[in-house]
Every structure is written in C-alpha cells, then in structure tokens.
Amino acid sequence: MKSFLNKKNRNKKQQTKQDIINAAIKVIAKSGRDSASILEITKVAKVANGTFYYHFKNKENLLDAVGETIIGEITDSYEIDWTSAKEDCAILFANATKTNLINCSQDSLWLAVIIDSFHTRGKIPPILRGYNKSLVAHIEFGLSKDRYDTKIDDNLLANMQSINRNALIMISEGKSVKNTIQQAIEAKLRILGITPKEARKISISA
Amino acid sequence: MKSFLNKKNRNKKQQTKQDIINAAIKVIAKSGRDSASILEITKVAKVANGTFYYHFKNKENLLDAVGETIIGEITDSYEIDWTSAKEDCAILFANATKTNLINCSQDSLWLAVIIDSFHTRGKIPPILRGYNKSLVAHIEFGLSKDRYDTKIDDNLLANMQSINRNALIMISEGKSVKNTIQQAIEAKLRILGITPKEARKISISA
DNA sequence: TTATAAACTGAGAATAGTCTCAAAAACCAT
DNA sequence: ATGGTTTTTGAGACTATTCTCAGTTTATAA
Numbered sequence: 001m002k003s004f005l006n007k008k009n010r011n012k013k014q015q016t017k018q019d020i021i022n023a024a025i026k027v028i029a030k031s032g033r034d035s036a037s038i039l040e041i042t043k044v045a046k047v048a049n050g051t052f053y054y055h056f057k058n059k060e061n062l063l064d065a066v067g068e069t070i071i072g073e074i075t076d077s078y079e080i081d082w083t084s085a086k087e088d089c090a091i092l093f094a095n096a097t098k099t100n101l102i103n104c105s106q107d108s109l110w111l112a113v114i115i116d117s118f119h120t121r122g123k124i125p126p127i128l129r130g131y132n133k134s135l136v137a138h139i140e141f142g143l144s145k146d147r148y149d150t151k152i153d154d155n156l157l158a159n160m161q162s163i164n165r166n167a168l169i170m171i172s173e174g175k176s177v178k179n180t181i182q183q184a185i186e187a188k189l190r191i192l193g194i195t196p197k198e199a200r201k202i203s204i205s206a
Numbered sequence: 207m208k209s210f211l212n213k214k215n216r217n218k219k220q221q222t223k224q225d226i227i228n229a230a231i232k233v234i235a236k237s238g239r240d241s242a243s244i245l246e247i248t249k250v251a252k253v254a255n256g257t258f259y260y261h262f263k264n265k266e267n268l269l270d271a272v273g274e275t276i277i278g279e280i281t282d283s284y285e286i287d288w289t290s291a292k293e294d295c296a297i298l299f300a301n302a303t304k305t306n307l308i309n310c311s312q313d314s315l316w317l318a319v320i321i322d323s324f325h326t327r328g329k330i331p332p333i334l335r336g337y338n339k340s341l342v343a344h345i346e347f348g349l350s351k352d353r354y355d356t357k358i359d360d361n362l363l364a365n366m367q368s369i370n371r372n373a374l375i376m377i378s379e380g381k382s383v384k385n386t387i388q389q390a391i392e393a394k395l396r397i398l399g400i401t402p403k404e405a406r407k408i409s410i411s412a
Numbered sequence: 413t414t415a416t417a418a419a420c421t422g423a424g425a426a427t428a429g430t431c432t433c434a435a436a437a438a439c440c441a442t
Numbered sequence: 443a444t445g446g447t448t449t450t451t452g453a454g455a456c457t458a459t460t461c462t463c464a465g466t467t468t469a470t471a472a
Contacts, residue, residue: 012438012439012449013448013449016449016450034240037428037429037430038429038430038431039428039429039430047450047451048450048451048452049430049431049451049452050431050432050433050450050451050452050453051449051450051451052431053430053431053432054448054449054450055449058430058431059430119325119326120325149402149403150402153389154376154381155372155373155376155381155386155389155390155393156389158372158375158376159368159369159372159393162365162368162369162371162372163365163368165368166361166364166365166368167361169364170360170361170364175360175361180361183359183361183362184361187361187365187397190396190397190399191393191396191397193396193402195401195402196355196356196399196401197355218418218419218468218469219418219419222419222420243458243459243460244459244460244461245458245459245460253420253421254420254421254422255421255422255423255460255461256420256421256422256423256461256462256463257419257420257421258461259460259461259462260418260419260420260421261419264460264461265460
C-alpha cells in the first residue's frame, strides 16, 4: 500500500483540523463546553458534519485538543526555576501571576474558554493541568526561605486558582486589567502569609 | 366557578410538588444541573412526565425552586445584626462562616447541589444570591472599626465565595470538616487584612 | 350519589444532538 | 490522463430531551 502523504497534503489535513479547533473555540466561548454542539462547530468551520468525525473520535477528543491549543500559549509564565533566581520570591511570584493573567487576557475568545473550563464539573480540564505543579514548587521554595506562612495542600491550591479565575472573570466583564491583576496578586500574597501592608506594596510595584 | 381547594387537597398538591423537588435534588446531585433530565426526575419522583409540567413551567422554573428550597435552610447563619453585637467582629465572622459551612455540609445531597451551582455559567443561581448582601454589611462594619484592611468590590466578594466553595468541595471529597472549615476561616480573614498570626488564632478558636 | 373542579397520566409531536457510512471529490505519483 | 489513496460530504439512523394535550382519575360540595 503506497502512501501519498506528502508535506502539502499533510498540511491541508492539519489545516482542516485546526479550522475545526478554531471554530470550536468560537462556539465554546459563546455557549460553553456543554452546549457547544458539533453541528454548530462544523457550520462555523465551514466543513461537513462528517468531516468532524474524520478528524476527531468524538466531542471529548475535540475538547482536549482545544485545551491543549490554548494551554500551549499561556502556561510559560510559571515555568520558572525559582531556586536559581536572585530576586525576592514573592516579587517573582507577583510577576509570574501578572504575566499569566495578561497572557490569558490577550484573546477574548481564549479568555471565555478558560473561564468556561473552570465551570466544568468532574475531571480537571487540560487547560488547568500543569498549573499546580510549578505553583507548588514555588511555594515550597518560599517556605524554605521563611518568606511565606502557610501549609501546602489542595485547599490552598484551589484558593489560589480561584483567585485567578475570579480575576479573569472580572477582566472578561470589562473591569480594569491592571487593577484586577493587582488585586489578585495582593489576595494571593495575603493567603500565602505576607502581611497586608507588604502584599499591597509588592502588588503595586509588580 | 367554585373552588374545591380545601386544605387537604392543597397539601396533596404541595406534596407532589415537593416530591418532584426532592427527586430533582437527588438527580442534580448525581448528574449536575445541566445533565439532570426531567424524565429522570419524574421517574425518581414516581410521577408521570406530564405531572411535572402541571407543577412547573419548565426546567428553569424547577431549578429556581430547588435553589429556594436549599437556600431557605442554610442562609440563616449570615443573618446577623453585626452592629449591635458586643464581640469582636472577626470572631463573629469566623463563627458565622463555620455555621454556614456546617449547615451546607449537613446533607450530602444539598452539598452536591450547592457545589454544582457554583459550576453554573451565566446568571447567579438563587442558591448564591443573598449571601453577598449580609457579607457586605459585615465587612463594612469591620472596616468602620478599623478591624479589616481591604476595599469592598466584586472581586473581594467573589474571592470570599470561592473560599467557601473550595471548602465545600474538600468536605464533599471526604476531607476533615473541622480542618477544612478552619482553613477557610483563616484564608478569609487573611484576605480581609487580619495578620496571618491572628487569623490562625481566631480560626482555631472558632 | 352526583356533578364539577383539580390533579394526574402517558402517548407522542417537535426538536436537537451524536455518530455512521457509502459515495463523491480532491489529490498525487507515475 | 490514469488509477489508487486520502479527504470530504451529507443523508439518515439512532438516541435523547422538552413539552403538549386529550383523556382519566381523584377529591369534594351539595
């Protein structure tokens, strides 16, 4: 069985798949994961319904692809080697939070999809995976330097993530990005055990 | 047109309606608001599908009724006249939080429905309404006494509510109720501007 | 007991979604 | 051009859901 898959053809196939993913982002941003129908997605992507099933096994499969697409763009900000940094870790953390939130806010469609993913029941969507790992690394480092006053557990991580989520919701509702990010940083630092006064100072200078 | 609605009959009608609401709570706890189907709800309630539409206009209408039912039982804890209280307001707030979370945790079905309601897109479900009003009253009082260090806005309220939600999720996942509530109180007080040390003290004694 | 209103029933109309598949179209090495 | 391969198409099978309605049952005043 000969294969005719040269580069151009592969690109074309890839392009159709990407078109479907982009259409899915649009539709999910409008209606949410649950209500987004494959029928509407293929309509927006301008392909036949059957084409969807040539590229994706099912809806679940597509949602994962959407998650991967978006997360690929926004998670870099937490990928820092905290231990080798010279600066105060609280300040670094403030900057990472800022970068992360700004990245998420770049594209209003992504923003909507990310927020929607927080609403999802059950298993953690791929968009949110990976975030916790480097967060834990950071907090551990801060604790070892006696910079923070907390213990690390699911509750703490969930609260940190919720603060992010709430900030993104505020931004998507049109609140000032700068202000909102500042508040998010302040709240996170307070929860980590930085005093209110210092948390405010750091959040303002971030 | 004569009316035959004597008390007994009214009770019977009311009973059927309540049966449907209770069945809805069961089904929503299992499948979530979005996936809960009227067909399954009526099956669990042991009534005909059509009976549902005799009592409720539509699904939306039912979900509101479910919300009202649950919120009726659990919101009392925040209905305090903060200004006339003698005790330190942070301690009162800690106690109110504790009472509220314990109330929510009483019934595992309620717990599941309340958590589910946090996942809901769009408009604030009735379960969550009313919570903010007395929360604002409380924080304003604390600010006037120079007890807190924050400003009141949507972001703050959302963060407070998220801490509650996360605590309830932890509890529903089997984590220690006492511990979880303590952590929630501590996080809330820290965000309000109480120092980490004092927040811990208050949360432990609550 | 009987007539009437209220409450309930369940078949099925209407709608909407996922997914399959045989056939058509597009593509490409020769 | 030809023939085999990949990609796309869209009709429709299948399933699930909401909601309607004509008719039945139940409750009660008289």
